[in-house]
Amino acid sequence: MSTLLQVHDITKVYPNQPKPGLNHVSFDVMQGEFLGIMGASGSGKTTLLNVLSTIDMPTSGNIRMGNIKIQELNQTQAADFRKNNLGFIFQEYFLLDSLTVQENIAVPLTLLRKDAREIDKNVEELAEQFGIASQLRKYPSELSGGQRQRVAAARAMIKHPPLIFADEPTGALDSSSATELLSALSKANHALGTTILMVTHDPYAASYTDRILYFKDGHIISELKRGNRERRSFYEEIMREAAKQDENR
């Protein structure tokens, strides 16, 4: 497997904030990897995703994806980069309220100037997969939390981006909705080779990943690899790691 993302020594300092949000962080992400990021709140996870996804600029360090030096993109190039390469799923659904579910999912393909019939076909297929086909004409405000999160996931995945960022995507979901979403992500990861970076608090969600980076005070403190293990045994190790980190607190 080749390296998709190279993160080298990035630091993010917020103005008027004594502690840096990210403190000399380096790691690589492989092509097709499902990477989990865990850590207490305030440890810099969201900051990391923002910096990696060109939403925010690192104070120093560099990030490469293939030949692209992400921190050197200008505003328009960064927007194009996001448009062509990235998908986002957030804890707070972040759907456009005035658009129907169908339109919400169609926006990324619209941005890529796809043909109208192709867009409609893709939206329908994906909605079927995510079990929201009957909700397509509704507005986000008429959906339950789990349904909204699935819409957000469908929107992130519809353009088959090489890289998906998910920030606590299961945070607000009940366990069965969470499982559905995670298996959808997993499926995209396996079937399409989509690389996924997922921030999560939930050991269960984390057990779906291939590798977990633990963050504390803006830097990586440890790493867990799943290897060839079953999900269940990986889950147990994550639980043990959580207990260990609890003791060190």
Next chain:
Amino acid sequence: MKLSVIALKNLKRNFSFYSLYLFSVSFVLMIYFCFTSFSMNEIIMEKISSDGRVETMCRTVAVFIMAFVVFYMFYSNNFFMRRRMKELGIYSLLGYRKTTMLKLLTFENIFICLGGTVLGILTGGILHKLTVAGIVALLGITIDQSSIPFIYPAAVKSIFSFVIVVLITLTFSNARLLRKSTLLDLVRLEKKTEKAIRPHFITAVLGVSFLAAGYGLALDIMRGKQSVWNTIGFSPIAMLTLLCVVAGTILFIYSFLPYACKKIRKHKNSLYHESTIIVVPKFMHRIRSNAKSLILLILLAAGSLAVFGSTVLSMWYPYQSFQRIIPSAIEYRVASEQEKENSLRVLQDALGQQPYEAYETTIIKAQATSDRLPTEYNLSEDKGRVPGFECISRTDYASLLSCQKKKVDIPDLTDGDCILIKYRPDHEHSDIGATYHLSMETETAPVTVIQTSLENPIGFANSVGTLVVSDNLYQRMCDSGAERICVISINGETMRSNEAAYSALKSVMPDNIYLTSAWQRESTFVRDASSTFLLICFATIIFLVAMGSILYFQNISSVTYDKPDYEIMQRMGYSHAMIKKCVRHQIQIYFAIPYIMGLLHSIFAMICYKSALMDDLLGRSSAVVAPILLAIAIFSVIYIVYYQLTKHACYKIALK
């Protein structure tokens, strides 16, 4: 923790939002204060208003401004409340009672309204001073500007009592809103209030048909005698037209626009476009909460432009027709040879080297019988004119017209022919072919109209029923000893604007009521009309500025409200340029609807007004074009300025 502490924290966090509210309130109050001060300003009123017309207009405009301020304060209060429902919900989750919350809201409102009033008084005072300075400069009147106080105590009293009344009503309306809403509502209302409109095809079509019917009726008035305005009656049709247009506007906004949006959303090829897919659903989503203000803006624009246009029209028309009413620069009757010589000598002294021509015409007054006597025969009978024709010879006619530098083809006349000069234009030429039997002492001479013309060579004051007859017949009439009127016409290159000539003549014949001068009439007219014109400009600009401000605040708050959406869009790969495009399109829709519809309404209203109420002496319907263009120009300039301001402010908010 005390609620006031939490509220203060909240205020700090939402400072920009509160200041927007504060500024919008102070802005409308500024306009209100400026206007009240202006109408209380006796020094300037004395100068620009001779007959109380300006005062009446001020009072009328003041009522509208008050209504507008009330509407605006309610509008922004409601908007503000809706935005804060979540916050209020959190307060009530924390266990605060509704009465405590109402107290808090009222305190805030008092603070904002009083702050807005103080700001409004200060800025309004300055604006008033500037307005006065502008009027003084424009009209060239002299007044002691330092004797005009910066702040009128009476105006302050009036604005405070007004604001207090508004505050009390706002408190009641907030209390009602709070009492009505349950806890759940409070938490969810912020998003829930904007329930999408379900547009119906029938009402959409109905809206457009109403508009078309209204416009159709307005245009129908141009058919003159056959129009329904004439056959059915003016006031019922006027009411019907107004009703059609207002109902059409309401349905158009509430039904047609959402319907059109729905159609676009259904048509995927047009929807799937980076800005359309955002802008159209957003517009449709907001239409329910914005419809009232859009309708108000349209009617406000239409009303103020129509009033402006028709006022300008009612000044423009008489001004345009001076050329016809006063064909010669100076014209007067002389009763005796001596008076004539006196006047011409004085004129010669006054004018010296300046070139001029004096032409003497003798008009023969003649009675006639006919089955088709023209309206001009009996015109002004109530003012003491003896009915009859004023006959002049073809030679005099031609000479006078050439003195007046008018190029007209004059046909040759036999003794049985005549040319009839019309007072009002008659496009059907219904007098051609009529035969009048002019009575002379011993005989009657039949003459037949072979041409009608609007070009009276002699002012209508001296000759309304002008009839041009052949030189031969004229000579016979002269000999018959009929009543004669001797008229002197003065013409020359610069004579129409010559003050000295008129003054000199006036001094020798102070009592000659038939002495008319183009200079004198025009300058009196301009003096009288310019104050009305300025005031109407002032009022129109205030209304347009108020409109622009509503649009400004409305767009700013909706972009503020949508800010999270723009963040999501940026994550999805919308570049700054694309976001700007979306914002721009969104603003353009809001600006375009009142602009286009307001203008259309007012143009039809002006056409209607012109056909119905103007004394059209020119017979040129093109004269309506100038006022319309002026209205469009003023409207567009103010609009473009506001559009640019709004656009840049919104860009800043969306991309911050």
